[in-house]
Amino acid sequence: MTLTRDKKGVAGKAPYKVIGTRPLRPDGADKVTGKAVYGADVHLPAMLYGAMLRSPHAHARISSIDTSEAERVPGVKAVVTAADLPVIQDILTDLGEGVVNLRYTSNNVLAHDKVLYHGHAVAAVAATSTAIAEEAVKLIKVEYDLLPPVLDVLEAMKDDAPIILEDLRTTELGEKREGQTNIASHIQHRRGDLEQGFAAADIIVEREFRTGTVHQGYIEPHSAVGLYNDDGHVTVWCSTQGAFGIRNQVSELLKLPVSDVTVIPTEIGGGFGGKLGVYLEPVVALLSKKAGHRPVKMTMNRTEVLQATGPTSASYIRVKMGATRDGKLTAAEAYLAYDAGAFPGSPVGSAAVVILAPYKLDHLLIDGYDVIVNKPRSAAYRAPGGTNAAYASEAVIDELAKIIGMDPLEFRLKNAVTEGDRRADGPVYARIGFVETLHAAQEHPHYRAPLEGKHRGRGVASGFWNNWGGRSSVSASINPDGSVNLLEGSPDIGGTRASIAMQLAETMEIAYEDVHPRVVDTDSVGYNDATGGSRTTFGTGWAAYEVGLKLIDEMKRQAADLLEVDLESIAYENGIFSSNGDSLGFKEIAERIDESGHPVVASASVHPEEFGPGFGTHIVDVEVDPETGKVEILRYTAVQDVGKAIHPSYVEGQLHGGVAQGVGWALNEEYVYDDEGHLLNASFLDYRIPTALDLPMIDTVLVEVANPGHPFGVRGVGETPIVPPAGAVANAIYDAIGVRMTTLPMSPGTILEALWAQEES
Amino acid sequence: MATVWIPPLVQGLTGGRQVVEAPGATLRDVIDNLDAEYPGLKGRLFEHGRVRPGISVTVDGVVSNKRNRSVREDSEIHFVPAISGG
Amino acid sequence: MQAFDFATPTTVAEAVELLMGRNGDARILSGGTDLIAQLKEGRRTTSLVVDVKRIPEVTELRYHPESGLKLGAAVPCVVLYGDKEIVAAYPGLIDSATLIGGKQIQGRASFGGNLCNASPAADSIPAMIVHSASCLIAGPDGQRSVAVEAFCTGPGQTVLRDGEFLVAIHMPAPPVRFGAHYLRFIPRNEMDIAVVGAGASVVLDEAGERFEQARVALGAVAPTPLLVAEAGEYLAGKPVSEDVVDEAARLAKEAARPIDDMRGSVRQRKHLSAVLTRRALWKAIERARG
């Protein structure tokens, strides 16, 4: 369908009544009282409980699986292995987290012939209680032939590295190279003449960076309930960012018509990209089928979540940049190798865009490699690939600024992209607000405040995220009391029921409280892409806008009938339909719908593409204890171009959350493996996400440079804020103690080592 | 004629040229005309009649992989990595 | 979690009898913050869990300025630091009570449980060592007392024999001009396991310028929490000065024999042993001076 432009003129600038206010969220009362039903809270009659057997090895061939003893345990109703899955050919599908090959997904859901990482699912049991299922799992006998694992991205790229997937060949934009490899693909962006660019530089800085594997760290473990009914219809209740994506994957993996699968999304306890793909969903459906069509619930524990879901890529990044003494970037070169875990699909593609996105460059070369290793298959994580990339480039930018002796924000301003400039991979930017974030940062009291005390430092960094549009559908109907029921298919992870309802209320000129949004299942609304890519308030909000216009049109018809005038003569403003001096209120017409004709309903479906990139600039003050290597975050300010903040509290919340995750990544979060590829820290004790005591209040500045591609000027906001923090913290650490940290996390141990190395050199 | 930016890894097919021009009123036409001049180009960028998974086409900065989308005389076309988020 | 039986004895004798009946396979439940997690993860097994919290001696908390502190083995941290008199008398002990886990862990976790869990990184043990605490153990042959520093024999291992359990811990009354402190190093600011923990206690002369006695103990640098006797012996009789404190810290570093693991390297832990010992001593001195 065509998209309607802002009827009030300039997007994001109209004097809005609802947009920009801070109403309570519609799902709030349920969530503060414990009534909201999340994945693990689903309970069905005659429900069985599942448990998973997982690989104790990082890389091994499965020579046999014997489930007979487990099947004999009283209370066990079904056992499944990969042998129960249909054979899947290569099917590439875009699930909103990038493209995935469903053959690999099938292999990830239950290991086929090999286990490829510690924690890889091998077999599952359904029983009358979780305890029985867990006991039975221990009785499944699997014989493994151990293979050498490879865990490090650069090791995996070597010619003599252990081969993880025998049929993998390196792809270079549609062309396959010969020979077995762990390098799934190579991408490249190139512009201008690198040699000429570096020749024009007075200063050249080149550095290598390493970043560890990190997890999304949502507090709610994965959970799914599957019912494979006697009539062949499959219903799955699960905590997911995208019910339609789960429906499609379950349908493809189990070779069922898509119409035979219904996915009912529960409330979701955090996702950050990690709840787009399937893990348990096909397995509970299979178990249910085998267990006499009883519903089966399976919930991961925290160890399973960390061992087998998420994470995002560890990476090796090399960045070289040149600049003139007066602060002009002349050339940049970047090499990125991202590990994808056991199956192709790291976010190196987006990393290669993010890494130089904020800067005007005539001469550049970017190479990116997607590499598989014996770790869990990587999943999207908030601005996938962006944090690692910006960590590297923003540190080099900082170093150049320091060498030149220029204020780091000034240096960025001198090179900042604006409308009409080219992104590193070629396309031209439309209206963006990067420069505005730099100015706001310069003017912020934080940036001007003196920083006193020993071993304290201030760092800044900027970041880019492209955002996403995706497809959204909504349906709406008008109630006799004049309120509107709004059915959405976008799972609400951070207040989007509110931000979407607000856009509908604004469009229809009715009260926010009169909109009743609900997130419904895949049978009850048109297709929706996942809640991800910072698209929901933008895209589903736009669908709500379109449906609002339709409802008003429909109401105008009713008004014309009731007033007995021509439809064309009806005007609508401030909740009043009027024609030649006669008028009827919105609610009045709603009450009289019986008398006037037919119920008022409407649907809308959109696929907007001008989603408007987001830029952010962060300022952080740290204090480093040089005796322990510990970094304390003293003050943090995040500035971001958010287009238009529909519900400012939840926009601020997105910035807060991105900063908190970025700071965790910067300072402490990482997967620790032993040489055999066992994950050693699969708990919230040793996988250290920040606590309330590890962070200060996080100041936010919402810069509103309206996105011309949205009726209300909205840009995605959720992902950009995780891009700058690691770079900002690294630059602050340098400012505090004069050590340039080039590995993430910058944990106390690594900082001590760096200080010792500095002393010794 | 529309301007088409050729990704570095397929510039072998355009004799190293980074930017080429091709006539056409739709993306499909432009690509067909381009393939006539640089045989094999279409096969690298498209698969089973669709843009290869993992690639996004931008026309004048707007992403859309629809082959029948219209292209203007002064349009600029790019093939970029598909970026989607978390 | 595996299945087990559950018992709630109300006397020490009853508890001993229950333990004897399972030939070493029964487990004592105090706060449960270690035991229940370990049973779930299969790191410990048992056929009988004995909840001792209904035995009066085990939940008793009694302080007297002369006889000292009697801390029932199952008294949770919140009860301990909820007692103002005890907080005033033993601030160095309270340091560790407020560090163990988060608030919700402190609602259940006890010093007795921390001791019996025998983690090398336990926070309360170095603090108890520098307070010269002793353990009151009940068993089939009656009761015996063991110094806290001798209680743990290895990671997860203690001197407790079959049928024995820890009833209470006794801390002597702090002498005049006594000061103590415990601190640890962790990467986060809470909810973490010590990379290194250090406790120190001192008794100063009347002028507050000379050490009469001192004790230093370290955690997470050896298979058991470690009393660094060398440091205490060195300090006794020495003037309070930076050089002297630094030398004691160096002795602590010498005594540390840590391992490399994911929480820290040998070099980092040795280094931190000195840093934390120095910081613990200065805080203890400050407290001793009043």
Place this chain on the structure above:
Amino acid sequence: MADRVIVNTSINGEEATLLCEPRQTLLEVLREGLRLTGTKEGCSNGNCGACNVLLDGVLVNSCLVLAVEAEGRSVTTIEGIALPEGLHPLQQKFLEHAALQCGICTPGFIISAKALLEENPSPTEEEVRFWLAGNLCRCTGYDKIVRAVLDTAEAAPSVGSFGGETP
């Protein structure tokens, strides 16, 4: 398998008789037995606070309490926090401050914050952060949660057991 045990307890002020296996945690029995699913499971080993409840008024992780230990004791869960007249002030302030995004950690935070305000009716920011350090939140960066708790304390110092003083 060990025998099941009858446990007489009080949950949110109502007498409850539970039939439990000794190995079952209080969390498991609340969620699976009583279907009080407001208490959440995030880690099952005491590291995240999502399962926090009050046991005889003391803040505990229900994943680290055996259900049989609740014999003769009283348990307060998130379902028992709201007042007869409506939401508890903490719940209201969490909503007003947008102190939740996904909401999975919220019940645990509200239980913890309630315990804090009952003990310390006017905490400092640092005290709030220290008290809440055992509750992990991955969405909010804690900023709005800390503000909601501070604002509750400031706005209505009668929420806890605050000695009846009104400002």
